[in-house]
Amino acid sequence: MAVETDVLAELQRLRNRIPQLTGSLAATVDGLVLAQDAPGTEPEGLAALTAAVLGVAYRMTDATERGDFRELLVRGADGYVATYAAGPTAVLTLLAEGRVNVGRLHLEGRRSGVRIADLVAAARTGPETGRQGDRARKPDRLLTASADTSRPIGTLPVRTPQPPPRRPRPQAGGNR
Amino acid sequence: MANLETSLKECLSSIDGATAAALVDYTSGMALGTLGGSKNFNLEVAAAGNTDVVRSKLRTMEHLGLKEEIEDILITLNTQYHLIRLLKGRSGNGLFLYLVLESSRANLAMARHQLRRIEAELDV
Numbered sequence: 001m002a003v004e005t006d007v008l009a010e011l012q013r014l015r016n017r018i019p020q021l022t023g024s025l026a027a028t029v030d031g032l033v034l035a036q037d038a039p040g041t042e043p044e045g046l047a048a049l050t051a052a053v054l055g056v057a058y059r060m061t062d063a064t065e066r067g068d069f070r071e072l073l074v075r076g077a078d079g080y081v082a083t084y085a086a087g088p089t090a091v092l093t094l095l096a097e098g099r100v101n102v103g104r105l106h107l108e109g110r111r112s113g114v115r116i117a118d119l120v121a122a123a124r125t126g127p128e129t130g131r132q133g134d135r136a137r138k139p140d141r142l143l144t145a146s147a148d149t150s151r152p153i154g155t156l157p158v159r160t161p162q163p164p165p166r167r168p169r170p171q172a173g174g175n176r
Numbered sequence: 177m178a179n180l181e182t183s184l185k186e187c188l189s190s191i192d193g194a195t196a197a198a199l200v201d202y203t204s205g206m207a208l209g210t211l212g213g214s215k216n217f218n219l220e221v222a223a224a225g226n227t228d229v230v231r232s233k234l235r236t237m238e239h240l241g242l243k244e245e246i247e248d249i250l251i252t253l254n255t256q257y258h259l260i261r262l263l264k265g266r267s268g269n270g271l272f273l274y275l276v277l278e279s280s281r282a283n284l285a286m287a288r289h290q291l292r293r294i295e296a297e298l299d300v
Contacts, residue, residue: 101231103205103224 003123007035010115017108020100022079025093026086026116029054034090034120041095050083050093057083071109073102084109087117089124177299184211187275191290193282194275199300202227203270208300212276219274226260226274248288255279261291267300 011024015037023038031051036043053072061069072083080096082105092113096105178186180199187197188211196212198219205227210219233246249260257277263269273295277287 101205101224101227103200103207103220103227106206107221107224 003119004035006119007116008037010112010119011035011037014094014108014112018094018096018100018104020097021094021105022097023095025050026090027051027093028090029088034116038095046093050091054083054091071106071113080105082106082109084113085117086113087120090116090120092116178294178297180209180298180300183273183294183298184209186294187273187291188212190294191275191277191282191287193278193280193287195278196222196276198223198274199298200227200272200274201270202230202272208271217276222274222276226258226272230260230262230272248291250284250288252279257282257284257287259287259291261295263295263298263300268295268298271300273298 007026011026014024015021023036023041025036025038025041025043025046026034027047027050028034029051031048033043033047036046038046053074054069057072058069061067069085071085074081077098079098080094080100080102082094082096084092084094086092092109094105094109184197184199188194194212196210196214196217196219198210198213199208200206200223201208205224207220207223210223213219213222229249229251230246233249237244237246245264246262248262251258251260255278257279259273259275259277261273261275263271263273273291275287275291277284
């Protein structure tokens, strides 16, 4: 749980540094929330949307040979949504008002992305260097979530549906 | 009429002591063009930070009920002058020129005069 706390502290620091920030969310590239500071939004939905838009962004940078994905800025009539890469397994999504200083948003967003990447990387290598007890007591959702690095970033996990143990019996009189 | 690149170049070549220049959009805080600067002096950071300066001043004037326009802003450091000059006219709305001067080599009056001329000729 230590990673979540550290990442959340980073998000709260961001809110102090950018006054027009209305929400922030750190998620894994496959759409699981790491930490969020986004009151009035649905963090799970936002993380899932981020993963979806990230998939397109990865393919876009790839198809146009622009190198690795760095950031994504979406502007609506009333504000901005910015997504920054935070290492290979995490992303940072920021919500801001329309009158935000985008230059500052980029500076702080990029900086925070790097910091969150470090925190996540430290958590992945953490168990070897200590905190064994902490991990044994409670398995970290992040570690299990981001452990699957076999499939390329930006593709969705393929789920094979399990056949039910026995055929469900049709309900009596269900269709009448 | 001069374009952006020419104007920034002219800032550094014709103004004594100038070390960096940028044209910044203070509605977004992003730089339209930068020239000069170094690894230790990131003009993107300067653009974002000085956007807050300009916005702050405009807001203060609004609160004071002043119906005036900012012509320029001078910030004096130990060894540097930072000059911010807001662009006038339709095409320059929401933009400012940012100039960094080394105070030992610069002539402030001359620098302001030159910057005014460059700003008047700039066509974004």
